[in-house]
Amino acid sequence: MVFGFRPTPLMANGDISLISTGGEVTRAPHGTGKLILMPMMREMATRWVSGPLTDGRNGVLFRADDKAFWDALPQATDIRLEFERGTPITLTLGPMDKAVAGVRTCADSLLRHWGVDPSAMVGGHAETPFVAKWFNNNDYPAEARRQGKQGRVHAVATFDRTGAVIECRVVASSGVAALDNKTCDLVRLRGRVPAAGAGEADVRFLYMPVRWAI
Template sequence: MEKLKEISFAFVTGAGLFACAGAVSAHPDRAAPLNNPGSWVNVQDYPAEALRNEEEGITRFTLRIAPDGSVSACNVTQGSGSAALDAKTCEILLVRARFRPATDPSGKPVEGVWSSSVRWMIPEDAPPLPPPPSGEVI
């Protein structure tokens, strides 16, 4: 568990075994997270397939932020090397991430973008792996 604490401490926006560093801006015209991006992904989110295959990596992504602050699209800009981790990154962010929207010069909310990354690391004390679905070859 000490490893997890180090990650959370080293990355202010990190949570659990994930670090999520983003381009948070003080400019009022850019989209900005409403809460800590590191809280969007947690230990329970690690895909079972990736755990079984001992896959780790960094997934870099860009989110399209709608004028209401919701995420309207997620694009992996640099994959982790694991299709399961990359897919899970966008699946989670489309549901959990919320933003203060970008604004035009008059202050009207407009579409914006926000880029960041998620570092997927298997913890030393990873939970037991679920059995693979029937018919799946390990």
């Protein structure tokens, strides 16, 4: 088994990967489960997806969207991965502090590649709950819905000191133009963040992974 991370600009919204060099980890294509850090027994509910990789191995991606989980990971000695059905897997971890720091460095590099200053992020590297209020089911583009199109749009918006949106742009396409365009249209229409405090940048950035699903 190979244990690793898939970096994301939101450290409270990352992926933990498990790759098997021999046989399937699980037969199901997706499901729910738990990630448990030991010895502190910090538990986190998760969703996961599995499937074959391009090199013939099989992998599972676990969603890790709890900041406290990432903060506790460097102190863990083992991690237990539980599926709603199937045999749990317990892995012994080596020193994790440098690995977690490396993931964060990689995430910052990705942000800079997109023209984002990591030190001027709204909410830092945590997920911002108010973004969900900018989107609802009635916003789904009609043509995309008729065609059964789904996807995840990765967008970056900029805001002034008052919290008003300046601009929005797609940095990684969903592959569906209607979903890409609608994402930034809604951000420009409804986007608003708390005003900047003392010492904060005049222009701030917000990274948003927006999932469109029917």
